[in-house]
Amino acid sequence: MIMRKVAVLSTGLTKVDKHWRKSLRELYGEAAKAAINQTKVPQLDALIIGNMCASDLSDQNNIGALLADYLGMTPSMAYRIEAACGSGGAAVLGAYTAVASGMYDFVMTGGVEKLTDGVGGNTTYSLGKAADAEFELFYGSSFVSLNAMIMNHYMHVYHTSREDFADLAVLMHKNGARNPYAQLPFPITRDTVMNSDMISDPISLYDCAPVGDGAAALLLCPLEDAPKYSDTFVEIVGIAGATDTINISSRTDLLTLNSTVVAADRAYKMAKLTPKDIDVAEIHDTFTITGALSVEDLGFCEKGKFHKMLANGAFEAGGIVAINPSGGLKSRGHPVGATGAYQVAEIAMQLCNKADKWQVPDAEVGLAQNIGGSGSSTYITILRRAR
């Protein structure tokens, strides 16, 4: 391991929303400029951007060059990283290696996604391309139907109910109601979830993250240079990715996200930390079932104990670990290829004490967990407040 250390120097977000008046480049431009304007870096050497659906929904590939051009970064190096819903986390990992290698000093990264008001294609079908096209999508599986099977299985094995899952959505909305970047910034009750339309039994509308547009930008640089350009930055102390079978029918255990288990293990080891050291985590709650599995597989609670711990307040500020103070995918929103970048940016903001009304007190170490597909990949980033 002969790396140089890497810092997140600054971040910028757009509110997740239906941004019908903003194009893909305008969305990322808004986030990137917010990040750039917080620092006085001498140059931007590369742009590594996460995105999943621009080809389908904006008729646009090649968005690395597109965005570098729009930001006035030409002739800097640029490319896109895609790992389905994990694109944002994967882009941060790619940008991390770009800086750690010594090739690039100042790297713009993050993610952008425009899921509403697309020029062509169908959003649900486009998202389905994260599954196995030949063995899942072709047979009519959608992400919600695949996850509905997992949720049914969880309820059967661990004797839990739809109501138990609803409580995670309630907590997410309670958190997101404080976050000005959230797409659905309002509180809900257990009844809101239970009475919402059934999408794919047992997943109802309020078990699902909404479809939205958004962009999150992060500016990475060598840790040793960071103090020159900002008073508030964080160190990336652990970062890792891992894969599992793309097709969920190939897995030995439907109730374990093995990519999360392995990526977390790698990231904890790299950071020389354990789950107990994490003060705040942004986890990938595409559906309430995904949130429950994620918290368990990150090591924050025993398998099957998620709901009991949730009821005890373990996942709120002051508990074992503050889960998704941003509101998570459920309330903050899930612009798929940008989601992982929102998560890392949110953790950076928490550690820099910049999260205003949704701030977790005294957070020093935080973790972001971003999933691609139905757990076919996970990208984990562990950040520590730089002192």
Next chain:
Amino acid sequence: MIMRKVAVLSTGLTKVDKHWRKSLRELYGEAAKAAINQTKVPQLDALIIGNMCASDLSDQNNIGALLADYLGMTPSMAYRIEAACGSGGAAVLGAYTAVASGMYDFVMTGGVEKLTDGVGGNTTYSLGKAADAEFELFYGSSFVSLNAMIMNHYMHVYHTSREDFADLAVLMHKNGARNPYAQLPFPITRDTVMNSDMISDPISLYDCAPVGDGAAALLLCPLEDAPKYSDTFVEIVGIAGATDTINISSRTDLLTLNSTVVAADRAYKMAKLTPKDIDVAEIHDTFTITGALSVEDLGFCEKGKFHKMLANGAFEAGGIVAINPSGGLKSRGHPVGATGAYQVAEIAMQLCNKADKWQVPDAEVGLAQNIGGSGSSTYITILRRAR
């Protein structure tokens, strides 16, 4: 610059063809297994794959995880890199930083593309998404029409003719006829080009690279470890990417690929080499005009002098630099997101003296130039025979 040095340990190719009986995963699997079987590496730590059109033409995103699963690499880290037609070269650059950073030791990279027999969408339209969707594609521009404007302008400024350009296609087919991986492995004459159907005046069918399917795999590892696993490997001595405006109407000079000029300058400096040191080059001749501009902008001849030098044999083995002994995009074929990976793999084969009938004698240093969009980005890799 605190990098560790990186080697290309082995490569694997499929013939470029209409592979109607092979899926995307089978194509890359064939190439990857060929690369893996040449070595005895202890593990594969990551898969970084280049691809452009799988979402449109195979209904498949998330191919990092898909291919890692198919290759039995799970739970290794995986993601896709996309930079339009430059995806393959960009993936090699991403894989290079992954190894150079110290994060990963053995990285599978390369590219895969399936352009024929797609499940949906239209290949020409899908390729058009490399251009600016809002300011070029929307108005009906295709890649061939954009390049036709550039070719017309070149002929006007430098007083050359369609016949002059045809001679590059003739040389490419002469080279490709010796390459068993080539899609169009047969010689042609100037008349073949001149009498072929006009696609977008002055670009005729035989000025264009064909549409095909293919995969190229490269296995990268730290240079210091390479001798343990292979007798024949090459060192990546220079590697760089650069961008230009995505929209060609924004450029100050239509006849300069500025992304190529800048990326080449960066890669030459990193390698401490000049164009004179390059024995063999694989350049991005999507159209004959793109080939001419590329050779000039890489510094192999003065601006506007390409055709005179071509007629003098400067770009054949024994000349100034052997250009595209593989047959280039024109004859070897252009599976877009895989093309850059074919180029780097071809150079590695040349330097390891593994190119059989299309071998350039005594090649020690080679360069691959891979373009994304109409020159909106270029990725350059310079390799040297390891001694």
